[in-house]
Amino acid sequence: MKEFAQNIYTILSYIEKGSLITYGQLASQAGYPAHSRHVGKILAKLPKDTRLPWFRVVNSQGKISLQGDAFIRQKTLLEQDGITITEQGKILKFKQYLG
DNA sequence: CACGTGACGTCTA
DNA sequence: TTAGACGCCACGT
Numbered sequence: 001m002k003e004f005a006q007n008i009y010t011i012l013s014y015i016e017k018g019s020l021i022t023y024g025q026l027a028s029q030a031g032y033p034a035h036s037r038h039v040g041k042i043l044a045k046l047p048k049d050t051r052l053p054w055f056r057v058v059n060s061q062g063k064i065s066l067q068g069d070a071f072i073r074q075k076t077l078l079e080q081d082g083i084t085i086t087e088q089g090k091i092l093k094f095k096q097y098l099g
Numbered sequence: 100c101a102c103g104t105g106a107c108g109t110c111t112a
Numbered sequence: 113t114t115a116g117a118c119g120c121c122a123c124g125t
Contacts, residue, residue, distance in 0.1 A: 022107085023106075023107050024109095032121095034120055035122085036107040036120080037104095037121070038105090038107090038120095038122065039106080039107075040106035041105070041106080054106090058106090059106080059108080060107075060108060060109085065107075067106085
């Protein structure tokens with residue numbers, strides 16, 4: 001399971017500005033397609049000063065899964081990437097940012 | 100060992 | 113399109 005986390009970090013480091021990935025895609029690309037739920041747990045353990053673009057990870061519906069303050073932080077960071085998000089956390093033109 | 104939980108995903112009505 | 117039911121699985125209690 002440690003390797004799973006490492007793969008997550010590696011894959012995440014390759015996500016460029018203006019690009020997004022879902023929890024499921026991360027899990028699959030890391031070699032564990034059934035562990036989508038664990039991606040969130042792993043990301044939650046990242047130090048708040050990490051340089052990894054954790055905010056470019058959203059759910060398969062193209063919406064932010066975080067709540068409260070965390071939601072605001074992710075929304076703000078994504079907007080700095082030039083991505084538009086609704087008050088509901090819905091990412092406009094979501095699919096165009098995948099890949 | 101059983102049970103609840105969670106930054107999720109897919110299927111169905 | 114949306115909401116609810118299920119499936120999934122490492123982890124803490």
